[in-house]
Amino acid sequence: MTIKEFFGCAFLAFGPAVSLFIFVVGREPIRVILFIASSFFWLIALLISSLLWFAVVPLREKLAFGLVFSVLFQEASRLAYYKLVQKAENGLQKMMQDGQAGADEDSKQIKFIKNHHLMALVCGLAFGMTSGAFALVNILSASVGPGTVGIHGDSDHFFITSSLLTFAFVMLNTFWQVISYAALDKKSYWQVGVVVIFHLLASCLTLLNNRDPPIYAATITPAYVLLIISGIWAFVVAGGSLSGIKAFCGF
Amino acid sequence: MEEPRTNQQLPPNVNIQDYINVDVPQEPAQQNGTQNNSRNEPFSSDQEEVDERIDLALFKGATNIIRLFVPVTLCMIIVVATVTSATNYTQSSGTFFYTPLSEKSSTGAARFGISLANTLIFLSVVIVMTVVLILLYKFSCYKIIHGWLIVSSLLLLFLFALIYWGQVLERYNVPMDYLTTALVIWNFGVPGMACIHWKGPLRLQQLYHIIISSLMALVFIKYLPDWTTWVLLALISVWDLVAVLCPFGPLKILVETAHERNEQIMPGLIYSSTMAWIVNAADDVPAAQGGNTETHRLEGRTNPNFGVDSNQTADVPAQNNQGDNANNNSQLAMRSLSSESVEEERGVKLGLGDFIFYSLLVGKASSYGDWNTTLACFIAILIGLSLTLFLLAIFKRALPALPISIFFGLIFYFATSQIVKPFMTRTAAHQVFI
Numbered sequence: 001m002t003i004k005e006f007f008g009c010a011f012l013a014f015g016p017a018v019s020l021f022i023f024v025v026g027r028e029p030i031r032v033i034l035f036i037a038s039s040f041f042w043l044i045a046l047l048i049s050s051l052l053w054f055a056v057v058p059l060r061e062k063l064a065f066g067l068v069f070s071v072l073f074q075e076a077s078r079l080a081y082y083k084l085v086q087k088a089e090n091g092l093q094k095m096m097q098d099g100q101a102g103a104d105e106d107s108k109q110i111k112f113i114k115n116h117h118l119m120a121l122v123c124g125l126a127f128g129m130t131s132g133a134f135a136l137v138n139i140l141s142a143s144v145g146p147g148t149v150g151i152h153g154d155s156d157h158f159f160i161t162s163s164l165l166t167f168a169f170v171m172l173n174t175f176w177q178v179i180s181y182a183a184l185d186k187k188s189y190w191q192v193g194v195v196v197i198f199h200l201l202a203s204c205l206t207l208l209n210n211r212d213p214p215i216y217a218a219t220i221t222p223a224y225v226l227l228i229i230s231g232i233w234a235f236v237v238a239g240g241s242l243s244g245i246k247a248f249c250g251f
Numbered sequence: 252m253e254e255p256r257t258n259q260q261l262p263p264n265v266n267i268q269d270y271i272n273v274d275v276p277q278e279p280a281q282q283n284g285t286q287n288n289s290r291n292e293p294f295s296s297d298q299e300e301v302d303e304r305i306d307l308a309l310f311k312g313a314t315n316i317i318r319l320f321v322p323v324t325l326c327m328i329i330v331v332a333t334v335t336s337a338t339n340y341t342q343s344s345g346t347f348f349y350t351p352l353s354e355k356s357s358t359g360a361a362r363f364g365i366s367l368a369n370t371l372i373f374l375s376v377v378i379v380m381t382v383v384l385i386l387l388y389k390f391s392c393y394k395i396i397h398g399w400l401i402v403s404s405l406l407l408l409f410l411f412a413l414i415y416w417g418q419v420l421e422r423y424n425v426p427m428d429y430l431t432t433a434l435v436i437w438n439f440g441v442p443g444m445a446c447i448h449w450k451g452p453l454r455l456q457q458l459y460h461i462i463i464s465s466l467m468a469l470v471f472i473k474y475l476p477d478w479t480t481w482v483l484l485a486l487i488s489v490w491d492l493v494a495v496l497c498p499f500g501p502l503k504i505l506v507e508t509a510h511e512r513n514e515q516i517m518p519g520l521i522y523s524s525t526m527a528w529i530v531n532a533a534d535d536v537p538a539a540q541g542g543n544t545e546t547h548r549l550e551g552r553t554n555p556n557f558g559v560d561s562n563q564t565a566d567v568p569a570q571n572n573q574g575d576n577a578n579n580n581s582q583l584a585m586r587s588l589s590s591e592s593v594e595e596e597r598g599v600k601l602g603l604g605d606f607i608f609y610s611l612l613v614g615k616a617s618s619y620g621d622w623n624t625t626l627a628c629f630i631a632i633l634i635g636l637s638l639t640l641f642l643l644a645i646f647k648r649a650l651p652a653l654p655i656s657i658f659f660g661l662i663f664y665f666a667t668s669q670i671v672k673p674f675m676t677r678t679a680a681h682q683v684f685i
Contacts, residue, residue, distance in 0.1 A: 032317055047666055050666075063681060137626065202684070
């Protein structure tokens with residue numbers, strides 16, 4: 001039973017992200033490097049926010065404080081990474097031109113570099129997967145057992161709700177990255193602001209899980225509503241449209 | 252240096268300086284030197300072209316970095332999986348011959364002192380062994396070196412594999428008779444010896460290198476005392492820095508001597524992403540690109556434990572392609588062939604010692620049961636490795652692979668286990684997502 005729960009939760013939280021990783025990131029060395037570097041940036045943001053949380057002793061019990069600053073740091077590191085990628089772009093382009101593959105492959109690679117949405121997707125996926133992994137990995141390893149969930153009167157939906165929320169956050173981070181990078185390219189900064197607000201909103205709502213008993217409906221529903229909104233937004237930003245879908249499906 | 256070698260030697264010596272100083276008379280030599288060079292646009296003394304080339308060299312490493320990511324990750328996965336599943340690997344039993352002092356029953360400063368003493372003993376053994384190896388190499392005692400290497404890998408592939416097998420069986424409570432065990436170990440070890448010291452499929456050779464490194468790392472995790480491991484990791488990367496970069500650093504001497512003699516560095520010590528030693532490629536495949544066959548060397552160390560060397564050196568001619576390898580395998584030429592057929596080695600190389608210490612760090616981090624720490628160390632080490640490889644592309648010389656990675660790894664280990672872990676544990680327990 002515990003093993004089943006483990007696999008269920010793991011696939012629920014990371015299944016789509018891992019398949020995206022395999023199909024979009026894994027095959028291209030340059031994307032893997034971008035991915036790792038991006039997760040490193042997230043890690044630094046986490047480290048700084050933990051440091052702040054750790055340093056401010058009186059507020060240690062109040063997660064809201066650490067949470068808000070953590071969100072802000074994450075967004076800051078998102079922007080910092082954007083700057084870095086922009087700087088490296090020329091170099092990356094050269095690397096691709098000089099890449100291992102033939103001319104055909106080359107033009108494909110350069111398209112990737114030129115395609116900021118795809119790059120944003122890779123970086124966002126790294127952000128999301130790293131944050132998701134950090135949030136869930138210990139819970140998952142505990143879910144293998146031995147133990148009984150909710151024996152002290154806590155909710156016995158702990159694992160499944162954690163996985164659902166992790167999935168939402170992995171995907172949200174991916175979408176947000178696409179949106180904010182596109183916005184930064186176009187220099188329309190209000191969109192970046194909206195992304196920050198979305199992130200704050202989604203994260204702060206999960207504070208409701210802190211209550212006893214937790215109101216999962218009040219945290220998971222808005223998270224998924226935000227997920228759908230951000231998803232559609234990112235889709236539109238990346239140049240998708242309804243007619244595009246129709247054409248793709250062959251209507 | 253005899254005639255043919257001069258030509259062969261030219262590409263490896265190319266560095267940024269050469270690009271800048273390159274002039275017309277050198278061109279023909281360059282083009283005759285290796286077949287693949289002639290396929291590339293001729294060198295130009297035009298300054299812009301030069302800049303271009305430097306940039307190209309700088310950014311060519313993406314594929315190479317990935318070629319090392321995969322094996323390093325595999326090695327870490329083996330170690331972490333073993334450490335987290337077979338718990339008897341983390342209960343240290345007895346002391347190590349090289350770290351004789353016991354940390355138990357001492358606390359704080361005393362414990363730190365003991366671990367420092369342990370590390371210094373260990374390190375001095377490492378240094379002495381390295382120097383001995385370099386002296387042997389310098390005076391061309393190849394027989395002794397090969398004997399040494401063979402005995403080392405023999406020990407690893409048979410004895411350590413046996414210990415590992417025993418631990419795993421013990422953990423899962425599986426009984427197995429001696430005959431079966433002997434059969435298993437024999438069938439595991441003999442192909443390994445063949446692959447490492449003679450010849451075998453490249454993939455298999457790489458796999459055995461990875462396995463050897465993880466076995467070694469697991470032995471360290473089991474026998475090194477807690478604090479000693481961390482002090483050791485810090486000091487060994489300093490030693491690595493010294494050995495590779497100092498004017499009289501033993502590994503610098505090793506790399507240079509090997510270069511002078513136009514030889515591969517000893518087998519069984521380095522992981523290579525392409526067929527690199529013993530068999531060389533008689534390569535008539537138009538080797539894709541990269542006029543600048545610069546040779547980067549990455550690092551080296553000798554690290555004797557039970558007489559095992561994990562010397563590391565990596566040559567990174569920044570380009571190579573997968574297609575070549577397949578072809579090469581069908582056109583193997585022994586090293587003893589005349590130098591014309593001995594193509595310059597291509598591909599990335601990383602010392603097995605690097606594998607060992609990377610995995611040691613990650614494995615030790617995972618042995619405390621917190622996956623966040625393991626993940627953080629893993630990402631930090633990979634980032635350190637990529638930075639090292641980028642530096643390699645810039646400096647085009649042997650570089651130690653440990654310092655940056657281990658430095659990042661240590662920082663993230665301590666930061667994560669002390670600061671991030673409580674924060675993340677709390678958020679996870681309250682289901683608060685950041």
